[in-house]
Amino acid sequence: MRIKVIKPKQQLHPDRKKVCAYVRVSTDSLEQEDSLDNQSTYFKGYIQSNPEWEFVGIYSDQGISGFKENRPEFQRMISDAKAGKIDLIVVKSVSRFARNTETVLKFSRELKRIGVGIFFQLQNINTLSGAGELMLTILAAFAQAESEGASENARLTYKRKFSRGIPASGLERTFGFTADEDGFIHIVQEEAETVRLIFDLAHQGVWPSKIKGYLNKNNIKGCSGGAWDDTGVFRVLHNPAYKGDLILQKTYLDSNRVRHRNEGQADQWYITDNHPAIVPPELWDEVQEILRQRSEKLKTKQEVPVSPRNSRSGYPLSGKLYCPRCGAKLIHKWNKGEREYWACRTNLKAGASVCKGIWLPASVANTWGEITEPTTVVCYKDEYGMKQFTGYPKEEYESSPDCPYSISKERKE
Numbered sequence: 359m360r361i362k363v364i365k366p367k368q369q370l371h372p373d374r375k376k377v378c379a380y381v382r383v384s385t386d387s388l389e390q391e392d393s394l395d396n397q398s399t400y401f402k403g404y405i406q407s408n409p410e411w412e413f414v415g416i417y418s419d420q421g422i423s424g425f426k427e428n429r430p431e432f433q434r435m436i437s438d439a440k441a442g443k444i445d446l447i448v449v450k451s452v453s454r455f456a457r458n459t460e461t462v463l464k465f466s467r468e469l470k471r472i473g474v475g476i477f478f479q480l481q482n483i484n485t486l487s488g489a490g491e492l493m494l495t496i497l498a499a500f501a502q503a504e505s506e507g508a509s510e511n512a513r514l515t516y517k518r519k520f521s522r523g524i525p526a527s528g529l530e531r532t533f534g535f536t537a538d539e540d541g542f543i544h545i546v547q548e549e550a551e552t553v554r555l556i557f558d559l560a561h562q563g564v565w566p567s568k569i570k571g572y573l574n575k576n577n578i579k580g581c582s583g584g585a586w587d588d589t590g591v592f593r594v595l596h597n598p599a600y601k602g603d604l605i606l607q608k609t610y611l612d613s614n615r616v617r618h619r620n621e622g623q624a625d626q627w628y629i630t631d632n633h634p635a636i637v638p639p640e641l642w643d644e645v646q647e648i649l650r651q652r653s654e655k656l657k658t659k660q661e662v663p664v665s666p667r668n669s670r671s672g673y674p675l676s677g678k679l680y681c682p683r684c685g686a687k688l689i690h691k692w693n694k695g696e697r698e699y700w701a702c703r704t705n706l707k708a709g710a711s712v713c714k715g716i717w718l719p720a721s722v723a724n725t726w727g728e729i730t731e732p733t734t735v736v737c738y739k740d741e742y743g744m745k746q747f748t749g750y751p752k753e754e755y756e757s758s759p760d761c762p763y764s765i766s767k768e769r770k771e
Contacts (some may be wrong), residue, residue: 447469463615571742574586702716
């Protein structure tokens with residue numbers, strides 16, 4: 359009889375460190391993509407060539423600034439390290455790991471506390487070593503200063519272009535426009551028709567939210583090729599590019615590289631007649647005034663009289679307006695938002711369960727001029743979804759089949 363001894367399995371290298379590499383390039387260009395592939399290949403071979411290391415993968419981010427912490431692969435690597443899947447992270451240099459001192463030190467300290475090191479190959483620094491953090495602080499500060507210097511140079515370049523009226527880029531990506539190979543701006547006619555429609559509707563007093571609904575209802579494609587939203591309509595209406603003008607440096611980056619709307623914090627340049635206009639400048643200006651007045655109206659509360667007039671005798675329309683649903687009189691009312699209305703008496707006294715009623719803005723009623731006979735007020739929505747009000751002689755309305763309370767009376771009889 360022959361007996362074979364089966365020994366328990368043991369790891370060949372129980373003390374090997376689990377090592378990964380992190381690589382990053384800041385743009386999405388093909389050249390940078392090749393660089394990313396080359397770096398990944400290099401670091402895989404570099405880690406696997408060390409017998410004391412176990413290769414556990416490559417984490418790579420492309421087209422994302424090193425100033426941002428919210429990099430998908432970077433965050434996944436940090437999570438894996440905290441989960442015990444990584445003992446050491448290999449990076450080409452401090453600037454590849456992060457571009458600002460705060461981020462470098464924050465994560466290197468977090469990882470050091472759980473025994474995970476970062477090895478910066480170019481600087482030959484291991485964060486687990488005694489002098490590692492001191493050297494890292496100095497080098498991270500240099501990396502941040504270098505990046506900020508490059509950004510400042512870029513800003514100065516743009517500023518010189520702006521001051522000479524040379525746009526950096528962007529108009530060719532604005533809805534309604536395109537650029538040829540020489541950089542000259544041209545109008546995209548199909549998109550321009552949509553822009554003109556938006557301005558025409560706004561000029562008629564249609565609210566931007568209703569314009570959005572009308573465009574989507576008629577399957578008119580938005581700026582991104584999908585449905586329109588409120589923001590898209592507002593951007594079109596407020597963009598001076600559509601009257602042929604151009605504003606340079608609408609936004610700016612702060613010291614933390616966070617982008618903000620430029621409201622006087624940085625220089626701006628306004629160029630008139632820069633390119634072909636889609637809408638007449640006069641129309642564009644009139645629409646801005648309409649939008650401004652509506653905005654002011656929404657912000658401004660009407661002043662409620664200290665001693666409100668008696669609704670029966672103090673208002674010319676008292677006793678002349680009637681509800682289309684129940685036939686009750688409309689009485690004068692100030693709502694909580696300090697707006698003036700004519701509202702259904704039944705609705706106010708008995709509630710919406712008895713009659714849904716109608717609320718006629720006094721600003722609308724006041725435009726109707728003198729009303730000499732009892733008038734039923736009807737509310738409807740026009741083709742753009744805007745609420746509209748009209749009046750019919752009460753006797754005529756009650757004899758029509760559209761009158762709900764007359765029909766109910768006939769059924770009772």
